[in-house]
Amino acid sequence: MIAIAAAVVWVTRREAIRGTVVSPIDSLDAQTAFAQGGRLGTAGRHVASIPYFRRATTAGMGEQWEGRINLAAALINAALEVDSRLGKADPALRSSYERVQSVVDGMGEARQAMKVARDSRARAYTAYQDAQNLQAWGFAWDALAVAQVAQSLDPAWEPPRRLILELQRDLARGGVAP
Amino acid sequence: MTRVHFGRARIFALALAISGCGNPVPDRSETRAPLSPDSIPDAYARPSGALIAAGATRGFQVDEHGDLYDGEWKVVFTPTADGQPATPPRTIAALDRWRPVLQWVRHAGDVTWEFEAVAVPERAPRDTVLVVSLLVRARNTGAAPHRAELSVTLAPPDPDPVFVAWDARDNPRVALRWASGTARDTALAWCGEKVTGATFTAATTLAPGAVFERRLLFPTYPTADHLLARHARFSHARRVSEALQSANAALAGGTSFALPDSEVVSAMNAARLLLLACRERRGGAWVPIGNPFQYRDVWLRDGARVAHALAITGYGSAAREMMAGFIGFQWPNGAFLSQRGQLDGTGQALWAFEQVLLRGARPEELDPYIAAGQRAWRWIEWQRTAGRTSGTREGESVQTLRFGTMLPFAEPRDGELVRAQLTGNDAWAIAGERALERMLRARGRAASADSVARDRARYTDDFIAALARTGLDYVPPSWQGIGRDWGNLAVGWPCAVLPPGDPRLAATARRAWEQAGEIGLTVYGHRDSLHGYVGNDLATWALLTGWTAPADSMLDAMLHWRTASGTAAELFSRAGDFGRNLPPHPTAAAALLAQVRNRLIYDDIDTLRLTLGARRSWWQGSQVKGAPTWWGPIDLEFQHGNNQVTWRWTPVPVWTVLTLPPDAILTGPPPAPLVAQGRDRVLAPPGTREATVRAVSPTN
Numbered sequence: 001m002i003a004i005a006a007a008v009v010w011v012t013r014r015e016a017i018r019g020t021v022v023s024p025i026d027s028l029d030a031q032t033a034f035a036q037g038g039r040l041g042t043a044g045r046h047v048a049s050i051p052y053f054r055r056a057t058t059a060g061m062g063e064q065w066e067g068r069i070n071l072a073a074a075l076i077n078a079a080l081e082v083d084s085r086l087g088k089a090d091p092a093l094r095s096s097y098e099r100v101q102s103v104v105d106g107m108g109e110a111r112q113a114m115k116v117a118r119d120s121r122a123r124a125y126t127a128y129q130d131a132q133n134l135q136a137w138g139f140a141w142d143a144l145a146v147a148q149v150a151q152s153l154d155p156a157w158e159p160p161r162r163l164i165l166e167l168q169r170d171l172a173r174g175g176v177a178p
Numbered sequence: 179m180t181r182v183h184f185g186r187a188r189i190f191a192l193a194l195a196i197s198g199c200g201n202p203v204p205d206r207s208e209t210r211a212p213l214s215p216d217s218i219p220d221a222y223a224r225p226s227g228a229l230i231a232a233g234a235t236r237g238f239q240v241d242e243h244g245d246l247y248d249g250e251w252k253v254v255f256t257p258t259a260d261g262q263p264a265t266p267p268r269t270i271a272a273l274d275r276w277r278p279v280l281q282w283v284r285h286a287g288d289v290t291w292e293f294e295a296v297a298v299p300e301r302a303p304r305d306t307v308l309v310v311s312l313l314v315r316a317r318n319t320g321a322a323p324h325r326a327e328l329s330v331t332l333a334p335p336d337p338d339p340v341f342v343a344w345d346a347r348d349n350p351r352v353a354l355r356w357a358s359g360t361a362r363d364t365a366l367a368w369c370g371e372k373v374t375g376a377t378f379t380a381a382t383t384l385a386p387g388a389v390f391e392r393r394l395l396f397p398t399y400p401t402a403d404h405l406l407a408r409h410a411r412f413s414h415a416r417r418v419s420e421a422l423q424s425a426n427a428a429l430a431g432g433t434s435f436a437l438p439d440s441e442v443v444s445a446m447n448a449a450r451l452l453l454l455a456c457r458e459r460r461g462g463a464w465v466p467i468g469n470p471f472q473y474r475d476v477w478l479r480d481g482a483r484v485a486h487a488l489a490i491t492g493y494g495s496a497a498r499e500m501m502a503g504f505i506g507f508q509w510p511n512g513a514f515l516s517q518r519g520q521l522d523g524t525g526q527a528l529w530a531f532e533q534v535l536l537r538g539a540r541p542e543e544l545d546p547y548i549a550a551g552q553r554a555w556r557w558i559e560w561q562r563t564a565g566r567t568s569g570t571r572e573g574e575s576v577q578t579l580r581f582g583t584m585l586p587f588a589e590p591r592d593g594e595l596v597r598a599q600l601t602g603n604d605a606w607a608i609a610g611e612r613a614l615e616r617m618l619r620a621r622g623r624a625a626s627a628d629s630v631a632r633d634r635a636r637y638t639d640d641f642i643a644a645l646a647r648t649g650l651d652y653v654p655p656s657w658q659g660i661g662r663d664w665g666n667l668a669v670g671w672p673c674a675v676l677p678p679g680d681p682r683l684a685a686t687a688r689r690a691w692e693q694a695g696e697i698g699l700t701v702y703g704h705r706d707s708l709h710g711y712v713g714n715d716l717a718t719w720a721l722l723t724g725w726t727a728p729a730d731s732m733l734d735a736m737l738h739w740r741t742a743s744g745t746a747a748e749l750f751s752r753a754g755d756f757g758r759n760l761p762p763h764p765t766a767a768a769a770l771l772a773q774v775r776n777r778l779i780y781d782d783i784d785t786l787r788l789t790l791g792a793r794r795s796w797w798q799g800s801q802v803k804g805a806p807t808w809w810g811p812i813d814l815e816f817q818h819g820n821n822q823v824t825w826r827w828t829p830v831p832v833w834t835v836l837t838l839p840p841d842a843i844l845t846g847p848p849p850a851p852l853v854a855q856g857r858d859r860v861l862a863p864p865g866t867r868e869a870t871v872r873a874v875s876p877t878n
Binding site for chain 1: 250334335337338339341342343344345346348351458460465467474475476477503506507509510511513515516517518519520521560561564565568570579580581586587588589590597598599656657658660
């Protein structure tokens with residue numbers, strides 16, 4: 001009976017320890033996590049930056065446009081990231097299943113960013129990023145529609161206009177280079 | 179005498195002359211009989227093998243040197259005799275060219291080194307790992323004693339590896355360690371004794387006729403010593419026996435194809451086991467992988483073919499689990515896309531839903547897929563509206579886009595290998611709308627189905643009009659006329675955008691076969707690059723037109739271009755060099771399965787077609803059991819002899835078209851209510867379960 005009780009205590013403690021194991025990232029404050037995510041993202045390590053940006057949103061930046069839009073960008077860029085493993089360049093994420101999930105998550109974060117954007121430029125930037133993402137994955141008409149939204153949100157901002165012209169030109173030519 | 183039975187008439191067993199169709203487990207008693215893998219043919223320039231299992235996230239490739247590689251480390255074997263290294267293996271063969279036990283032989287003078295390996299999957303949830311059980315046996319076939327020595331070294335990958343596992347560790351690299359019985363550590367190999375360093379060595383002097391053997395274990399991931407020791411408690415012979423029984427059970431779970439054609443049956447067995455093995459789990463769903471090695475990723479264009487092939491050969495449950503995985507590829511806009519620029523994914527996903535779910539799913543299982551399909555349909559039609567209503571300004575006037583009613587341009591980085599508006603994307607989208615329509619009708623949602631049908635009809639008209647605008651008499655790879663043949667080859671089948679008799683399909687096929695220099699197998703990009711499966715769509719289209727020669731040629735090619743383990747590569751030179759595109763390729767396996775099944779039972783229309791392309795030898799007497807169709811599972815038996823052709827099959831509520839054997843023609847009108855359709859086909863009304871007609875082969 002004592003042996004059984006000891007075993008129960010041991011198992012219970014082991015489960016309790018497992019339950020309390022946390023990532024060091026989860027102890028970071030929002031600004032520290034955000035800064036580290038930014039460093040990794042700037043270095044092209046988008047997959048690695050995701051937990052930091054995610055931490056930033058849960059630790060206080062969830063209602064800030066910068067927090068949401070950077071997490072969105074990290075998730076979207078992660079799907080295009082190439083990593084070198086044992087000397088071979090391969091997608092950083094395991095398969096297209098994970099890549100699509102990451103982009104879809106990123107687009108969801110972008111929608112959250114749009115809700116908390118404080119000005120028209122931030123809203124236009126959010127839509128513009130979405131349009132670029134759609135363009136990169138091959139959704140030309142979708143990209144054009146969203147780029148037009150971006151332009152309407154901030155007509156004075158040049159990038160959406162340029163993207164619209166590029167997409168219109170490519171769509172008219174069926175994608176074929178002149 | 180011509181007989182026909184209807185309704186509840188008894189089905190009498192045909193006298194079948196079947197050979198090579200059973201799957202008995204070979205006797206695995208410890209006879210130590212010499213292995214003879216080199217008697218099994220391999221069409222490729224260098225041998226290779228795959229030790230893989232469903233759910234496992236890595237597998238071992240057996241390369242042309244007889245070494246193992248799992249994407250993170252190699253296991254290098256150096257067998258010698260009297261210091262002389264053994265030759266590389268000539269073949270790496272599966273038992274009977276399909277069973278999941280690989281064998282290869284290396285020679286060093288009088289000493290023959292035999293290798294036998296089998297993948298042992300762990301039970302879920304540890305099924306991401308598999309352990310290879312390998313038996314090495316040295317046999318002195320000479321008249322004098324010889325010193326036999328075996329070194330097995332754990333080594334890092336080659337400097338330029340063909341593939342690397344997605345979860346391989348770069349820093350720190352994995353420790354190249356052999357298990358020792360008591361250590362609390364993880365290891366990459368087990369040999370039953372303590373090994374210092376990365377190399378295990380065993381040596382002995384073999385008297386004439388003597389045999390020496392060692393059993394080794396190799397997990398695909400670093401595995402605890404004690405777990406490997408636990409694995410070692412089960413003998414290699416037992417592991418082999420379990421693998422053979424497991425394979426037989428897997429085949430027994432699908433449609434039974436008892437054909438008097440051992441090559442075809444063997445190829446189908448290998449193909450089905452491959453498709454079942456090339457699956458990975460994602461939560462509760464499964465996804466089909468493009469290849470266990472260098473294409474360990476998911477493509478909807480390949481996955482749809484794999485799911486279809488599994489569904490029509492009796493693996494509805496596995497195929498349905500894949501459809502749950504496909505849902506993960508739907509984007510917020512409604513499109514399905516797995517890889518950048520591959521817009522054919524939307525149509526392929528919907529087509530796969532239909533092909534899989536309408537063959538045996540419970541009606542209510544359709545609903546989430548119909549909902550997903552409706553979002554996809556709206557995306558397709560929105561694309562077409564955007565294109566139709568857009569234009570380019572030229573001076574004061576606005577010109578509509580030349581191919582604005584077709585899907586926009588894309589760059590798939592595969593297939594057509596061009597940035598343009600691809601005809602295949604539209605063909606698949608039309609097929610996807612047809613699939614959605616059928617699923618809606620299956621659920622009694624006629625109004626919604628009619629809406630989709632109207633859009634599909636308009637889309638088809640627009641497709642035909644766009645074809646006319648190209649000025650070409652064939653279906654080009656892109657509306658702009660550029661690119662490699664790919665999705666355009668699917669326009670006739672399976673997309674069925676144009677009827678089989680449309681001359682543009684014949685011209686498309688003729689063009690593809692001219693590029694290949696032969697009818698059947700097609701080439702990709704270069705005349706010397708044979709493609710293992712993409713031409714099968716043309717072959718199946720030809721079958722539907724009643725032209726069997728292309729399908730015969732394609733099937734012959736698919737049977738020829740097999741490894742010694744019965745699987746195929748995707749791309750290879752005419753000399754059989756597959757380069758870095760390692761076999762096995764699941765889509766090639768799916769093509770073979772689809773063609774054979776469609777030759778026997780074709781149900782992708784409102785009519786059941788039987789023996790559409792049954793080969794001459796199959797008419798000695800063949801039997802198919804448990805084939806899923808739109809109308810439920812059916813059995814089929816057919817035979818030709820003494821100028822009499824007989825079919826027996828499970829009755830269906832639609833008309834059945836029975837195709838006579840090659841070159842056979844009716845000697846007169848079939849008995850009512852059978853109806854002749856030309857001289858080589860017979861129509862049977864709904865409910866028919868048996869038909870016998872008199873026919874002769876004029877060439878005989």
